[in-house]
Amino acid sequence: PHILPIAKRGEPILQQRAHTVSNVHDPAIQQLIDNMLATMLAANGVGIAAPQVFSPLRIIIVASRPNQRYPDAPLMEPLALVNPEILWRSAETSLYDEGCLSVPDTRVPMERAEQLQVRYLTRDGQAVETRYHGFIARIIQHEYDHIEGILIQP
Ligand SMILES: O=C(O)C[C@@H](Cc1ccccc1)[C@H](O)SCc1ccccc1
Numbered sequence: 592p593h594i595l596p597i598a599k600r601g602e603p604i605l606q607q608r609a610h611t612v613s614n615v616h617d618p619a620i621q622q623l624i625d626n627m628l629a630t631m632l633a634a635n636g637v638g639i640a641a642p643q644v645f646s647p648l649r650i651i652i653v654a655s656r657p658n659q660r661y662p663d664a665p666l667m668e669p670l671a672l673v674n675p676e677i678l679w680r681s682a683e684t685s686l687y688d689e690g691c692l693s694v695p696d697t698r699v700p701m702e703r704a705e706q707l708q709v710r711y712l713t714r715d716g717q718a719v720e721t722r723y724h725g726f727i728a729r730i731i732q733h734e735y736d737h738i739e740g741i742l743i744q745p
C-alpha cells in the first residue's frame with residue numbers, strides 16, 4: 592500500500608459530495624481502501640475519508656483507539672464503510688474538540704449524536720446495519736461529513 596497526499600482545507604474536492612461506489616470488488620477500490628488505511632495510520636488518525644486522499648468516493652475508514660483526549664475510546668480493528676448511510680441519530684448529543692487531518696493545527700468543539708444507526712457495505716461487499724455510540728459514533732459522523740463535502744471550521 593502507498594501513503595497518499597492528504598487534501599488540505601481549500602482543496603475543492605473537500606467541499607464536494609462524493610460519489611457512490613458501484614463495484615466494491617473492483618481491484619482499484621480494494622487498493623484505495625488499503626492506501627487510505629496506510630495513509631491514516633501514518634498520520635496517526637482515528638479515521639479518514641476517500642476525498643481526503645483526492646478520491647471523490649463514498650468510502651470511510653473508522654479506527655478508534657484510546658488517545659490522550661479520549662483515554663476510554665475503544666480499541667478496534669480499522670473498519671472500512673463503503674456507501675455508508677446514516678439511518679438514525681440519537682437526540683442525545685455530546686461535545687468534543689475534534690481535529691482533522693485536512694485542517695492541521697486546529698481543534699473545533701463539535702456537537703455530535705451520541706448514538707447512530709449506519710447501513711454500509713463492508714470491503715467484502717457484505718451489507719451490514721449496525722448501531723454505534725460514543726467515540727466510534729463521533730468518528731463515523733466526522734468521516735460522513737467528509738463524503739458530504741463538510742469540513743470542521745476553525
Ligand atoms: O480528518 C479526519 O477525518 C481524521 C480525524 C478523525 C477524527 C474524528 C473525530 C474526532 C476527532 C478526529 C482526526 O484528525 S484523527 C487525529 C486524532 C486522533 C485521536 C483523537 C483525535 C484526533
Ligand SMILES: [Zn+2]
Nearest residue numbers: 690691692693
Ligand atoms: Zn477530518
